[in-house]
Structures are given as structure tokens and as C-alpha cells.
Amino acid sequence: MNKGFGIWILMALTAGFLGAFYGWRGGTSLLFLLLLILLVALQGAAAQWLGPRQVHVVRSYHPRHPRAGEPVEVTVRVSLDGGSPPLWIRADDEWRHSGEGAEPPGEELPGGKLVFGGWRKEWTGTYDLKPVKRGVYRAEGMRITWGDSFGWFKRTFRADADDVLIVHPAPLTALSGGPGLFDPDAEGAGSGRAPELPSGSDLGRLRSYAPGDPLRHVHWKSSAKKGALLTRVPEEPVTPSRCLLLDTSPEAYPAGGGGADADGFELAVSAAAAWLERELARSDEVDFRQGDAAAREGRVAWKSLSGRHGLKEGLDQLAGAALVSSLSGPDLLQRAWPLARSRSMTFITGSLTAELTEAALLLTERGAALEIWCADLRDRDPEAARHAARLREKGLRLIDLSRYRGGLPGLAEGGASHVIA
Structure with missing residues (x-):
């Protein structure tokens, strides 16, 4: 609590000077000034000492x-x-x-x-x-x-x-001025559909042969056992539940002059926010984890999110996301394999490296449905272009987020307006 003792010292000196001068010379003008000073001091004391507690x-x-x-x-x-x-x-x-x-x-x-x-x-x-x-x-x-x-x-x-x-971070789709992030016709963008896992059965459903059925769909082994032609009806591909993994290691977002690319990381966070909004609008539940939490726990521990409450919880986590020394991108993918076996995974990172490419190819060979969103795919870099080409040859979906850099808000220092009520 500040009571402003400085003004009291000044007021006492002024009153003392006027009182001494009045005692020496007298006069009604000096008396008026002295009484005025005392009156001002009295109302000031009332304002200070009789005010709220x-x-x-x-x-x-x-x-x-x-x-x-x-x-x-x-x-x-x-x-x-x-x-x-x-x-x-x-x-x-x-x-x-x-x-x-x-x-x-x-x-x-x-x-x-x-x-x-x-x-x-x-x-x-x-x-x-x-x-x-x-x-x-x-x-x-x-x-x-x-x-x-x-x-x-x-x-x-x-x-x-x-x-x-x-x-909360602003979702990237709300900021981009061009084609949508999930528009399959947009150049450099990926399809908005989730990667599909293969059906649980290669046989599918069998039924009696009907004229016009392709011969390649006839299941000859079952037909021989039953003594009648049976046609295999392939099952529809299964759309798995989705999971999102955000890379928060500074090494994943290299800057041109050394250090970390903060703008690239903000791009990745905004893309993660867009992913959560999209998936929770059409799915009952998704799984989400960012690398810094995974590093603290020594493993990739997933957080299940559902509904509007889950969206808020996920955006709250993204609001506090920061570049910290954590598990590298390849390590995150390797530790995420147990969940990736039964999920369709989106991995958001800053750049493609040889180690990350090998880890992604390994998961793909094991049957994981994986897509990678990269804040700076840098196809102009021959090495990065080779990594991207290898992944695309294996059917892995890549999305280059750098085309949306212009959509991020250029914010000056925050501040406030002042109001007199």
C-alpha cells in the first residue's frame, strides 16, 4: 500500500514556510494562503485515511x-x-x-x-x-x-x-488466402481424406458367382471345396482413427543463420490447430501428443481428445507449445509405432532429414498409415528433394506448409487501449 508520504513532506514545508513568514510579517494575504494550505491538507488526509479498506x-x-x-x-x-x-x-x-x-x-x-x-x-x-x-x-x-x-x-x-x-493459435486454414490446406486440387497440398488402412481380411465376403463378375474375383480354392463358383466381394477400406504428433525439437526447425526458425514452428503449431479442428469436427475421438511432453515422460504418451471439450484441451496445449530440447523427430516416430499400428498418423515437423526419412519409411513398411506435414519442405534443396521423392514413391503423403507462411499474422507488440469511464 502506497500512501504518498512525499506530498506530505512538501505540504509540511510549505505550511511551515508560510507560517514562519506570517509570524514575521503578518498580513491577511499570508493568513489566507496558510489557511488554504491547511484546508487542502485536511481534505487530502480525509481522502487518504477515510477511504476504502x-x-x-x-x-x-x-x-x-x-x-x-x-x-x-x-x-x-x-x-x-x-x-x-x-x-x-x-x-x-x-x-x-x-x-x-x-x-x-x-x-x-x-x-x-x-x-x-x-x-x-x-x-x-x-x-x-x-x-x-x-x-x-x-x-x-x-x-x-x-x-x-x-x-x-x-x-x-x-x-x-x-x-x-x-x-490459442489461429488455425492455418483460417489464415491462408489461397486454396485450402486440405484442398486436394491445390498445388503442393495433400488430400483432406485420412490415409486408409487395408481391410482386416484379404478374402472379403464370398457370394455365388453371377454372370458378368470378373474372373479375377473368383475365389478358386473355396469354389473347389464347395463345388460351385464363388466370387470374392472386396471389403471397403477401413478409415482408422486419427492421431497427431507435433515435433517440438529446435533441430527440426533450422534457421538460415543458425538457431531455430521460430516462424516455421508457429506455422507448424497453426497447422496442428487446423488439424484438430478438422478431425474433431468429423471424428468422435483423436489422439494428440507434442514432443516436449514426450521427452519429459521418456515415451510418447498420447492424450485422447473428443468433442468441444477435447478441442479446447488440445488448443490449450498448443497455446503453451514451445521449442525445447526433446526427442528428435525420428525418435518420436519410432516410439509412436505401437499406436501407429492401429491409427492413421499425421506427423508435423519443420524439415526433412535423412534420419526422419528412414524412420518414416520403416513405419510405412510395417503397415502404418502415415502422412507428414513439413513447415519447410525446401524442394529447392537437392537433398530435401531426394528425401521427399523417396517418400512419395512409397505412397506417403507430404504436405508443404511453407506455401502458407504469408497467412500467419504479423503481430506487433501487444498492448492495450485506455478508457476513461
Whole structure:
């Protein structure tokens, strides 16, 4: 709590000087000034010492689950308990990035400033956070200041808060201006259909031969046993349940001058958000895991997501996704094999390497239905082009996300507008 002792020292020096000068020279003008100073000090003391004793702050947000690049409207309700209501109050909100997501840890996000007037104990106001980046932001508290009518004598309370603002990544499909990410006719894009696993039976269903049936569909062995021609009716391909694996190792997103390509990783996260929205809109359940959690647990532990609640849970995880030293892409694929045997897997990474290509081919040879989304396929790189050609020859679907780089929001530093209510 700050009571502003500096103004009292200044006021005491001023009153002492005027009192001494009045005692020496006298005069009605000096007496008037001395009484005026004492009156100002009296109303300042009343504003400071007779004001509220407790402060309560409640925040709400719109939209409730914002996406990266969207402005956020923050509604603040301030309640004061005890004492007399102040003439005015000022509320200064503060936010700090928690270190999860796109922003550096501990970076401040400028909050809003609200000024309220009137003899009341409850105020409600709104301010707008400018478009912010993906991440998890925590409220640092709110400074509530009130004072006298001149604004000289102030008192400040700090209202602690544990509010958390989670900014989801913007799905890539909503940001791209060209053909959709899942448009099979778009150049460089992959089909939106899930890879199909082979049927559980090579025989399919048998029925009696009918004129016009192709001879290649006749099952001769069963026909010989029964003594009549039987035709094999192939079963429809089985569309398996889906799973998503996001590579979060810095080595998977190399930058031209060394280090990690942060923009490439944001592209991968946005693509993962698009994948979750698409699959949960048409499937009852999907499995999701990102590499950093897999590294901490020493294995690829999958999280099952379903419905709107599952979508929010998945986007919450993506909001906090960050490039951390974790399992490499090839290791992630190898450890994901137990689930890939019965799932159709989408693997999102930053670049193709020889090790990743070998791991993907091994899973494909074992019968896994795998597709790879790459933030920078770099077909202009001869080595990467050879890796891509090998994978495509084996029927593995590749999607180059780099064509959507222009769709990511170019965000300036976040901030807030200030409101006087």
C-alpha cells in the first residue's frame, strides 16, 4: 500500500514556510494562503485515511477463448469495501507472459488503464488488448489508486490476481488466402481424406458367382471345396482413427543463420490447430501428443481428445507449445509405432532429414498409415528433394506448409487501449 508520504513532506514545508513568514510579517494575504494550505491538507488526509479498506477485482474476457491475432476485450469490475467512497479511482492492469508459447518467458504485456469518477464503491469498465501472440498470460495484479479532488494526495492498493489468459493459435486454414490446406486440387497440398488402412481380411465376403463378375474375383480354392463358383466381394477400406504428433525439437526447425526458425514452428503449431479442428469436427475421438511432453515422460504418451471439450484441451496445449530440447523427430516416430499400428498418423515437423526419412519409411513398411506435414519442405534443396521423392514413391503423403507462411499474422507488440469511464 502506497500512501504518498512525499506530498506530505512538501505540504509540511510549505505550511511551515508560510507560517514562519506570517509570524514575521503578518498580513491577511499570508493568513489566507496558510489557511488554504491547511484546508487542502485536511481534505487530502480525509481522502487518504477515510477511504476504502479493501479492494476486489474481477476480470472477464471476450472472446472467451481468443486466437492469436485477435483483439481481446477485457472487462474489469472493481469493488471497494469499508471507509467512504472516493471521488475517483484509477485502475492499472498488468500482464506477464508465463513462458509458455510464442513469447519469451517473463515478457510483460501492457495492460489497460481505466479511470472512474463519482462517489461510488463499484465500477465496471472495459479496455482492449491489442492483437496478441499465441501463449499463456498471467495477471500480475491490478494497482488501484484514488485520491483527493486535486489529485495530489493519493493512496494505492495492489489487488492480487491469479487470472490466466490463454491465447490459442489461429488455425492455418483460417489464415491462408489461397486454396485450402486440405484442398486436394491445390498445388503442393495433400488430400483432406485420412490415409486408409487395408481391410482386416484379404478374402472379403464370398457370394455365388453371377454372370458378368470378373474372373479375377473368383475365389478358386473355396469354389473347389464347395463345388460351385464363388466370387470374392472386396471389403471397403477401413478409415482408422486419427492421431497427431507435433515435433517440438529446435533441430527440426533450422534457421538460415543458425538457431531455430521460430516462424516455421508457429506455422507448424497453426497447422496442428487446423488439424484438430478438422478431425474433431468429423471424428468422435483423436489422439494428440507434442514432443516436449514426450521427452519429459521418456515415451510418447498420447492424450485422447473428443468433442468441444477435447478441442479446447488440445488448443490449450498448443497455446503453451514451445521449442525445447526433446526427442528428435525420428525418435518420436519410432516410439509412436505401437499406436501407429492401429491409427492413421499425421506427423508435423519443420524439415526433412535423412534420419526422419528412414524412420518414416520403416513405419510405412510395417503397415502404418502415415502422412507428414513439413513447415519447410525446401524442394529447392537437392537433398530435401531426394528425401521427399523417396517418400512419395512409397505412397506417403507430404504436405508443404511453407506455401502458407504469408497467412500467419504479423503481430506487433501487444498492448492495450485506455478508457476513461
